[in-house]
Amino acid sequence: MEELVKKDNIRVGLEASDWKEAIQLAGDPLIASGNIEKQYIDDMIRSVEELGPYIVLTKGFALAHSAPCPSVIRSGISLITLKDPVEFGSSNDPVNVVMCLACVDKTSHIETLQKIARVLMQKGSIERLAESKTVEELYQRINNAEEV
Numbered sequence: 001m002e003e004l005v006k007k008d009n010i011r012v013g014l015e016a017s018d019w020k021e022a023i024q025l026a027g028d029p030l031i032a033s034g035n036i037e038k039q040y041i042d043d044m045i046r047s048v049e050e051l052g053p054y055i056v057l058t059k060g061f062a063l064a065h066s067a068p069c070p071s072v073i074r075s076g077i078s079l080i081t082l083k084d085p086v087e088f089g090s091s092n093d094p095v096n097v098v099m100c101l102a103c104v105d106k107t108s109h110i111e112t113l114q115k116i117a118r119v120l121m122q123k124g125s126i127e128r129l130a131e132s133k134t135v136e137e138l139y140q141r142i143n144n145a146e147e148v
Helices: 019-032 038-051 106-120 125-131 135-143
Strands: 010-014 056-058 061-065 076-086 095-102
Touching (some): 019 061, 106 125
Parallel strands (some): 010 076
């Protein structure tokens, strides 16, 4: 099994009052693991403020990210589920699964996006991720894409 998301970077059933807090919560594990600095979370929020909710890729799922920058120490991905979904102002609202992607360069950015896309293209994958009750369950579902 190729590990897309490390277990330490997964959180289940978090509570967010709005989309900004959801992005913050999704970024927190990457700060804790030393992948990013707080500035990267601010950059992700600013990107949505400037460009709109483009990060809401499909019904119920947002991929929080920003361009590679100095506040990304090393590439990483985190994944959270929300107890109650939040609105991003997208036609794919509400969102209850938020993945945070931080890449040190554009090449790894594209390769990682391709891996994420393979998971998202599977029918019912977001629902199964959202239904995960434990970190272990979510870890298994995201990293064993054929089971998602």
